[in-house]
Amino acid sequence: METLSGIPVKGFVETSFVDWPGKICSIIVFPRCNFRCRYCHNAELVLRYDSLEDIDFREITKRLSALKGWVDGVCISGGEPTLHPSLTNVLAFIKNEGFLTKLDTNGSNPEILKALIEEGLIDYVAMDVKSCLDETSYCNITQTPNILATVKKSIRLLIEGNVKYEFRVTVVPSFHCTEDIYKLAMELNGAARLRVQNFHPSEAIIDPGLKQLKPYTDEDIAFFQQRVDQLIAS
Numbered sequence: 001m002e003t004l005s006g007i008p009v010k011g012f013v014e015t016s017f018v019d020w021p022g023k024i025c026s027i028i029v030f031p032r033c034n035f036r037c038r039y040c041h042n043a044e045l046v047l048r049y050d051s052l053e054d055i056d057f058r059e060i061t062k063r064l065s066a067l068k069g070w071v072d073g074v075c076i077s078g079g080e081p082t083l084h085p086s087l088t089n090v091l092a093f094i095k096n097e098g099f100l101t102k103l104d105t106n107g108s109n110p111e112i113l114k115a116l117i118e119e120g121l122i123d124y125v126a127m128d129v130k131s132c133l134d135e136t137s138y139c140n141i142t143q144t145p146n147i148l149a150t151v152k153k154s155i156r157l158l159i160e161g162n163v164k165y166e167f168r169v170t171v172v173p174s175f176h177c178t179e180d181i182y183k184l185a186m187e188l189n190g191a192a193r194l195r196v197q198n199f200h201p202s203e204a205i206i207d208p209g210l211k212q213l214k215p216y217t218d219e220d221i222a223f224f225q226q227r228v229d230q231l232i233a234s
Ligand code: SF4
Pocket: 033, 034, 035, 036, 037, 039, 040, 041, 042, 043, 046, 078, 079, 080, 106, 128
């Protein structure tokens, strides 16, 4: 437990049925991110994490212990979890407790991702891909210059590796037209899955101008997903 002291956890969800396809999971939420995505749904974790209450990791270990036999695994989310040196110890602890592990990441730390996979500490990765794979679009959405080459390394690592994964894209009408979404699916050709997610205007704090934007409809998202599934498999 000593190696787990001082872990900056800001959120814990005991049970989720939707964050890991086919699994029931708990979620541990880490603060901070190296991106500033304009539509970010977790802006408090990115911009004002110091004002959020810390959760003692010892409390989480107790709650996880009580969830054994009910949840299949634990998802580490954020923010961007790979920014935290304690991530390795957290994942090792969770595996040691008999849970499967899932990592949510923006793909900005392929070396860390690779090391965690090679150490057998991750069973499933959900990686956000922000736009089609061109520097201008990526920089515009993430407000992080010169990151695309690094993100592409994580994409290749997952497509060519053995760990289970999915890519996810949050679609915002002002950033992702229909053609952009299908272009990304073709760029990720051979990937296991690209999940299309809608954005929520009310949560757009980093770029408040997006609050006025009408999101795609649920029917649009379902249609995009159907077409993306075809393109990615073709
Ligand atoms: S990668 Fe983007 S969307 Fe995800 S937490 Fe960071 S700023 Fe928010």
